[in-house]
Amino acid sequence: MVENRQLPLDLLLVAGFVLLTDVLVLVPVLNGSFLRTGLGIVLVLFLPGYALTGAIFPAKKNIEGIERVAISFGLSIAVVPIMGLGLNYTTWGIREIPLLTVLSVFTLLTCAVAYYRRRLLPEAEVFGVSFKAFFLSMNAEILEKPGSKIDKILALFLILSTLISMGSLAYIIENPKEGEHFTEYYILGANRTTENYTTEFVQGEQGTVSVGIVNHEYRPVDYTMEVRLENNSLPLPENQRRVSLEHNMSWEAPITFKPPFEGKNMKLEFLLFNETEKTVPYRNLHLWINVTKEA
Incomplete structure (x- = not known):
């Protein structure tokens, strides 16, 4: 009997963001949009880490919601420079298309590994995302666990700081300071x-x-x-x-x-x-x- 499980909405969303970013970068008529820049920053700073976090921690009991998001940012910041360093020693170099290809392939393959590891667990133990329940649970974690409240607030502060930094970076990319004329x-x-x-x-x-x-x-x-x-x-x-x-x-x-x-x-x-x-x-x-x- 085949077990009827819910689709991994978070992994599907990550894969969708990756493919949409690829389209916005590779299609000439679309690659000048602000959306391309925003999704590119998300692809670099969050998606690889989130997919890797899902592969390492497939069970919901492993880590809680805020920690999962914070670790995703941290892993992305750790993994992406390693990919860039590797590309630097190839004939392609650190250029837009090779870097986009490596990031996309890594993220999609890691999503596949995360999905496979979730399939090995009982359905009740599998980490999944109901986005409404996810944000409600993050709020409950902060309010209902006084022993770890400071840790949760610090983690939330880290996430907000990263999002603000991403927005600032997107603005700088879209509105660069004029150089010499x-x-x-x-x-x-x-x-x-x-x-x-x-x-x-x-x-x-x-x-x-x-x-x-x-x-x-x-x-x-x-x-x-x-x-x-x-x-x-x-x-x-x-x-x-x-x-x-x-x-x-x-x-x-x-x-x-x-x-x-x-x-x-x-x-x-x-x-x-x-x-x-x-x-x-x-x-x-x-x-x-x-x-x-x-x-």
Whole structure:
């Protein structure tokens, strides 16, 4: 006869939070939401520890409600850095997707172990969560057991402090302090490296470099680019001459030019202007080139 047991609502809820966090992080249209940040913090600071606590203490008599929650925070704070340290010695490194994968797999597998260990116990001894009864029991533990009242209050204070810290961390992540305002501007030579630039040309011969712009100005910026050879402007297509970028957006494209006259040690400039200053370049890069007469 198969024993009819209630579903482990707490473990199902933990697994659901893990999967929802994965979706919010991995789906591009959703990964900018505040909910993603909040669930990510819960995944790091609470869920792994709660699943591990459930696996270690499957019986309701092992530990009481408040202690179970407090131990969950403590185990998460202990286990997650160990996972990060392990990832640091792999080819993946401590990056968002590998860390999310490790945390998710660990939490889900530990939930499965917790469920298996509960199945081995008589139903009357198994720890389970009726959320209304859970909070009522925590309140009763504090009020009805004077001998341990101070311990309960301290445990509750620890939980509240952790929740406040989680909320503060979420706010800081969503509202980071602005750093230095600047624009990255670079040119790349052969094989997209910062060397091996072509500097020898024949008059009328076409040359190409890759030019990149990265906006770190904390605002949208309309850039204008100009290429000059010895202060003589060289023609550029409109889609390369004007570039509009949002904050933290980047642009890179091959820029083609033809030196129209010969000369030695001539200054080939790549000038970048922003919308606030049209006469003085905001960024200035240059190469020294030689152009010989066409044979």
